[in-house]
Amino acid sequence: MKQILEYLQSFVVIGLVLAGIGGVSYHLFREEGWIETVLGDIWDLSIQYPLIAVPTIVGAILIGKFVRDQRIAKGRTSRLPNFIIYGLMAAGAFFIGRFFIHGTF
Numbered sequence: 001m002k003q004i005l006e007y008l009q010s011f012v013v014i015g016l017v018l019a020g021i022g023g024v025s026y027h028l029f030r031e032e033g034w035i036e037t038v039l040g041d042i043w044d045l046s047i048q049y050p051l052i053a054v055p056t057i058v059g060a061i062l063i064g065k066f067v068r069d070q071r072i073a074k075g076r077t078s079r080l081p082n083f084i085i086y087g088l089m090a091a092g093a094f095f096i097g098r099f100f101i102h103g104t105f
Contacts, residue, residue: 013085013089016088016089016093016096017085017088017089019092019093019095019096020087020088020090020091020092020093020094020095021088021092022095023091023094024088024091
């Protein structure tokens with residue numbers, strides 16, 4: 001009985017993660033989706049204010065390098081993959097619920 005519950009839990013987790021990936025992918029890559037909206041706004045910003053875009057990009061690269069070096073130096077394992085899985089499960093639950101309530105993603 002315990003093994004059946006573990007299998008059922010695994011199938012539910014996999015289903016939620018797949019629904020989350022599918023829903024997020026749909027909203028990212030569809031026409032007028034999230035990527036098109038964000039890149040359009042960034043493109044407009046960089047054309048209007050090019051001097052703001054350069055330090056922002058350089059700062060983001062330096063912060064990313066700093067965080068990576070600190071994590072490697074301390075030898076810690078990251079909990080980020082767990083948070084990503086939990087986030088995808090939450091997104092999957094949201095998209096499944098939205099599908100049943102509204103009939104669309």
